[in-house]
Amino acid sequence: MSSTDFTVAGQSVLVTGGRGGIGSAIANAFVSAGARVVAVDVSPVPESPRVGIEDVVADVREPSSILKAASKFGSLDTIVQCAGRAAPGEEFDPAVFREIVDIHLVGSFNVAVTLKPLMAESGGSIINVGSMYSYFGSPLVPGYGAAKAGIVQLTKTLALAWAGDGIRVNAVAPGWIRTELTRLVEEDPTLNAAITSRLPSGNFSEPEDIAGTVLYLASGASRLVTGVTIPVDGGYSAS
Incomplete structure (x- = not known):
C-alpha cells in the first residue's frame, strides 16, 4: 500500500456495534467508499436490509459468534470496534460496572485475539473506539470511563505485540457526538451548556464526523500510524 493511498475500496471490514x-x-461510510461490510451487534437485524451491509447478530464477549460473523468473508482487512453501552447512575453497582467493562474492554480484546489469525494474513488494521472519557473523569459512568481508558492502553499494547504480524492497531476518541447514548445529556440544559461552552463549534457533532478518521486509519495512507489514539472531539480537549 502506498503512503498516499487513501482508498479502502475492496476491503473486507467487520464493524462491531455496527x-x-x-x-x-x-x-x-465504508460501503460508500467501496468496501464490503459485516456489521455485528447484539440488537436484532433490521427488517429491511441495509444496502451493502450484511447485518449479523453476535456478542463481542462470545468468540464463537465473532468467528461465525467473520466467516462471511474469505479474508479480513479491517476491524472497527464500536460495541458498547453506558448506564449512567447504575455503574457503581459492581455487577453493572463489570458488565460495562466486559463489553467495551474485554470485548475489544476478545474480538482482536479471536480474529488475529485473519488479520495477520492480510496485514490488516484494527481500529478501537475510545472516548474523551479515556482521559477525563466520568463521575456518572465509572465503568464506561475505566473501560475507555483501558482501550488506550490496549491499543498501544496490541500495536507493539502484533507489529511483527503486520497488524496495525489504533483508536479514535470521539467527543460529544449526537447519539442515543448522549441524548439525555444533550437534552439537559445545564449539562448541555457545560459541554457546548467548551466546544469551538458550540454544538454536538454527528456520528458521520467520526467516519473519515476511521477510514484514514484503515487505508494505506496511515501505514506508519500504529499504537495511537486520535481525538476526534471538535476541539473539546483543547480547551
Whole structure:
C-alpha cells in the first residue's frame, strides 16, 4: 500500500456495534467508499436490509459468534470496534460496572485475539473506539470511563505485540457526538451548556464526523500510524 493511498475500496471490514449511532455511520461510510461490510451487534437485524451491509447478530464477549460473523468473508482487512453501552447512575453497582467493562474492554480484546489469525494474513488494521472519557473523569459512568481508558492502553499494547504480524492497531476518541447514548445529556440544559461552552463549534457533532478518521486509519495512507489514539472531539480537549 502506498503512503498516499487513501482508498479502502475492496476491503473486507467487520464493524462491531455496527447498528449503533457511530458504528452504523462508520459501516455506511465504508460501503460508500467501496468496501464490503459485516456489521455485528447484539440488537436484532433490521427488517429491511441495509444496502451493502450484511447485518449479523453476535456478542463481542462470545468468540464463537465473532468467528461465525467473520466467516462471511474469505479474508479480513479491517476491524472497527464500536460495541458498547453506558448506564449512567447504575455503574457503581459492581455487577453493572463489570458488565460495562466486559463489553467495551474485554470485548475489544476478545474480538482482536479471536480474529488475529485473519488479520495477520492480510496485514490488516484494527481500529478501537475510545472516548474523551479515556482521559477525563466520568463521575456518572465509572465503568464506561475505566473501560475507555483501558482501550488506550490496549491499543498501544496490541500495536507493539502484533507489529511483527503486520497488524496495525489504533483508536479514535470521539467527543460529544449526537447519539442515543448522549441524548439525555444533550437534552439537559445545564449539562448541555457545560459541554457546548467548551466546544469551538458550540454544538454536538454527528456520528458521520467520526467516519473519515476511521477510514484514514484503515487505508494505506496511515501505514506508519500504529499504537495511537486520535481525538476526534471538535476541539473539546483543547480547551
